Amino acid sequence: MANELSETQKSQIGKQNKKGQTYTDPNHLFFKAPRTAAFYTGSEVIKEAIRRANVDVMVAYPITPQSEAAALIGELYAEGYIGDYLRGESEFAVMGQCAGAAFGGARVFTTTAGPGTMRAMENFPMWVGSRLPIQMIVTCRGINSPLSIQPDTLEMYFLLGTGMLMWHAETAQDFFDWMLMGFIVSEQPDVHLPLALCCDGFFVTHTKDTVMLTPPDMCLPSYDPYRSPVVCMDMESPPVRMMRDPFIMKSNYISYMTHASWQEETRAACERSRKHTIPLIGGLIETENVDAEILIVASGTAVSQGREAIRLMEDEGLRVGLVKIKSLRPFPFEELREATKNAKHIFVPEFNVIGWLATELKAALPDNHRIIAGPHVAGGMTMPAEVIVEEIQKTLGKRVATLAARGS
Amino acid sequence: MLKKRTNIRMSGLGGQGVVTSAHVLAMAANKDGKFSISNPFFGAEKRMAPAESYCRIGPERIYDRGELVFPDIIMVFHPQVITLQKSYTAPFYSGIKKDGLLIINSNSDLLNDEDKEHLKSLNVAVYTFDGTALAMEIAGTELASNMAMIGAVVGISKVVTMEAVDQAIQERFGKKYVASGGTATLDEAIKKKFAKKEQLLQKNMATIKKSYELASAWAESRKLAVAV
Numbered sequence: 001m002a003n004e005l006s007e008t009q010k011s012q013i014g015k016q017n018k019k020g021q022t023y024t025d026p027n028h029l030f031f032k033a034p035r036t037a038a039f040y041t042g043s044e045v046i047k048e049a050i051r052r053a054n055v056d057v058m059v060a061y062p063i064t065p066q067s068e069a070a071a072l073i074g075e076l077y078a079e080g081y082i083g084d085y086l087r088g089e090s091e092f093a094v095m096g097q098c099a100g101a102a103f104g105g106a107r108v109f110t111t112t113a114g115p116g117t118m119r120a121m122e123n124f125p126m127w128v129g130s131r132l133p134i135q136m137i138v139t140c141r142g143i144n145s146p147l148s149i150q151p152d153t154l155e156m157y158f159l160l161g162t163g164m165l166m167w168h169a170e171t172a173q174d175f176f177d178w179m180l181m182g183f184i185v186s187e188q189p190d191v192h193l194p195l196a197l198c199c200d201g202f203f204v205t206h207t208k209d210t211v212m213l214t215p216p217d218m219c220l221p222s223y224d225p226y227r228s229p230v231v232c233m234d235m236e237s238p239p240v241r242m243m244r245d246p247f248i249m250k251s252n253y254i255s256y257m258t259h260a261s262w263q264e265e266t267r268a269a270c271e272r273s274r275k276h277t278i279p280l281i282g283g284l285i286e287t288e289n290v291d292a293e294i295l296i297v298a299s300g301t302a303v304s305q306g307r308e309a310i311r312l313m314e315d316e317g318l319r320v321g322l323v324k325i326k327s328l329r330p331f332p333f334e335e336l337r338e339a340t341k342n343a344k345h346i347f348v349p350e351f352n353v354i355g356w357l358a359t360e361l362k363a364a365l366p367d368n369h370r371i372i373a374g375p376h377v378a379g380g381m382t383m384p385a386e387v388i389v390e391e392i393q394k395t396l397g398k399r400v401a402t403l404a405a406r407g408s
Numbered sequence: 409m410l411k412k413r414t415n416i417r418m419s420g421l422g423g424q425g426v427v428t429s430a431h432v433l434a435m436a437a438n439k440d441g442k443f444s445i446s447n448p449f450f451g452a453e454k455r456m457a458p459a460e461s462y463c464r465i466g467p468e469r470i471y472d473r474g475e476l477v478f479p480d481i482i483m484v485f486h487p488q489v490i491t492l493q494k495s496y497t498a499p500f501y502s503g504i505k506k507d508g509l510l511i512i513n514s515n516s517d518l519l520n521d522e523d524k525e526h527l528k529s530l531n532v533a534v535y536t537f538d539g540t541a542l543a544m545e546i547a548g549t550e551l552a553s554n555m556a557m558i559g560a561v562v563g564i565s566k567v568v569t570m571e572a573v574d575q576a577i578q579e580r581f582g583k584k585y586v587a588s589g590g591t592a593t594l595d596e597a598i599k600k601k602f603a604k605k606e607q608l609l610q611k612n613m614a615t616i617k618k619s620y621e622l623a624s625a626w627a628e629s630r631k632l633a634v635a636v
Contacts, residue, residue: 039438149451151474203473207447208434304471382474
C-alpha cells in the first residue's frame with residue numbers, strides 16, 4: 001500500500017500539537033484542505049512548508065545568499081514550531097549533526113547549496129547507508145571558480161550517485177507541495193531514505209511568485225521512528241555496527257557480501273519509493289503535447305524557460321512538446337521511453353556546463369542520436385527562451401536571426 | 409488589447425532598494441489581478457556594488473526567470489551604472505526593445521552621442537530626472553530614491569494602478585519582511601530614520617505620487633504610448 005501511516009500516527013490524527021495545529025491526514029492536507037494564494041519569495045515558501053511539517057530538528061549553516069530559508073526557519077523555531085534548531089560550524093558538521101538527530105529518531109530538515117553541498121558530500125552516502133530519512137533542500141548555485149551565487153546545477157550531478165532520493169522542483173509551488181510530500185515518501189518503512197529536494201537557487205528562492213498554501217493550522221503527523229527498517233542507535237546492530245566495525249575491513253566472504261548486498265538494498269529502496277511518490281507528486285514526469293516531433297526534456301527552471309520557448313515557437317507555427325522530469329532518483333526510465341517514442345529531436349536545455357541530464361537521457365533512451373545536449377548556460381548565466389528557440393531552429397536547418405536582433 | 413508582457417530591468421547599486429522596487433512593482437501587479445514575477449541578480453551583498461532586479465508583468469502566467477536580456481523598460485537608479493559601467497550588460501541599455509523606455513535617476517545628461525543615436529534608432533524614449541533630489545525634498549532622505557523611481561515608471565507606463573502600488577507599499581513596509589540579511593538591516597535603518605512606520609508609509613507614498621505626477625505630465629507632453 002502506498003503512503004500508509006503507522007498506528008501511532010493514525011492515533012494522532014485530529015489531535016493538536018502545542019502550537020494548536022491539528023495533525024492532519026497527509027492525503028487530506030495535500031489534496032482536500034482549502035488553499036489560499038500568497039505572493040511570496042521561494043525562501044518564504046520553504047518557511048511556510050516547514051511550519052506545516054512538524055519538524056523535530058533543523059540544523060543550519062546560515063550561509064547567505066544561498067537562500068534566506070535557514071534564517072527564516074530560525075524565526076519558526078523562536079515561535080515554537082520546531083523542536084530544536086542548531087547551527088553547525090561548517091556544512092560538513094551540519095550534515096553530521098543531521099545524522100545524529102535522525103539516528104536518534106527525529107524528523108530532520110536542513111538546507112544547503114553549491115560549495116557547501118560539496119564540502120558536506122561525504123555524509124550523503126552515509127545517510128543513505130544508515131537509512132536516515134533526512135530532508136535536505138538544495139538551492140543550487142555555482143560551485144566552480146570564479147565564484148557565482150547564481151543558479152548552476154552542477155552540484156546535482158555529484159549528488160546523483162549518493163543513493164539519495166532526488167527531486168528537482170520547477171517552481172515555488174512544487175517546492176511547497178513536495179517538501180511536505182517528501183517527508184511522507186522518505187519515511188515509508190520500505191523506503192526510509194534521505195531526500196535531496198533541489199531547485200535552481202535565485203530563480204526560485206529569490207523570486208516572488210504566487211503560491212497556493214494549505215491552512216497554517218494543519219500539520220503533518222509526527223515522524224514515527226519505530227517505522228525505521230534499521231534499529232535506532234544500537235551500537236551492536238547495523239547500521240551503527242557497520243560504521244564501528246566495517247565488515248569490509250575483515251576481508252572475508254560474509255563481510256564482502258554484506259556490504260555489497262546492503263548497497264543493492266538501498267538502491268532497491270530508492271526504486272521502491274515510486275509507488276509512494278507517483279500518487280503524491282502526480283508521476284515522476286509531466287508531459288505536454290508529446291506527439292510533437294520536437295520535444296524539450298528538462299528539469300527545474302530549464303522547464304520554465306522551455307515553456308516560454310514553446311510559446312515563442314507557437315507564434316511562428318512550430319509545434320514543440322515538453323517533458324518535465326520531476327524525479328531524478330529514482331530515474332523515470334519507462335516513463336521517458338514512452339513519452340519520447342514519437343520524437344525525432346529531443347532538446348535538453350540545462351543550467352550547467354557538462355549537460356548531465358542529457359548524458360543520463362542518452363543512456364536511457366533508444367536512438368539516442370535524437371538527443372541534442374543543449375543549449376546550456378553555466379556559472380549562473382541566465383537562459384533566455386530565445387536561446388532555446390535558436391538552438392532548435394539551428395538544428396532544424398532554419399535560418400536564424402541573431403539573438404540580439406530578435407528583440408522578441 | 410493587453411500587451412503580452414512588460415519586461416522591466418532595474419539597474420542600480422547595492423543599498424539603493426533596487427530589489428525592493430521590483431518586489432513592490434510585482435506585488436502591485438499581482439494586486440491588480442495581473443501575473444507577475446520579480447527576481448534579483450547580484451553578487452556579494454555590499455553597498456555600491458552593481459545590483460539588478462527584474463520585474464515581469466503580463467496577462468498570462470509567466471515562467472521566464474533570471475536576468476532580463478530583452479527589456480521593454482530599463483530603469484537606472486544611479487549615475488555610476490552608466491559612468492562606471494556598474495551593470496551586468498554592456499552598454500547598460502543592451503537588449504532594450506524597439507519603442508522601449510529608459511528612465512535615468514540623474515541630475516545631468518549622462519548619454520553620449522553614440523548612445524543617443526542608438527536609442528533613437530530604436531525609438532526608445534528617455535526620461536532623465538533627479539529622483540534622489542525629489543526623495544530628499546519629499547521624504548527627507550535619499551533612501552526614498554527608489555520610491556521616486558517607482559513613481560516614474562508607473563507614471564509613464566501605467567503598468568500598474570496607483571491603488572495597487574499603495575497596497576503593495578503597505579504590505580512591504582507595514583509588516584516584518586526579509587528579502588535578505590542585508591535588506592532586513594537596511595529596513596531597520598530606514599525605520600529608525602522615519603521614527604514611525606506610519607510616517608514611513610506616508611512619506612514613501614508621497615514620494616511615489618509626486619514622481620508619478622511629474623512623469624505622467626512628461627509622458628503626456630510627449631504623447632508616449634508605452635502603456636500596457
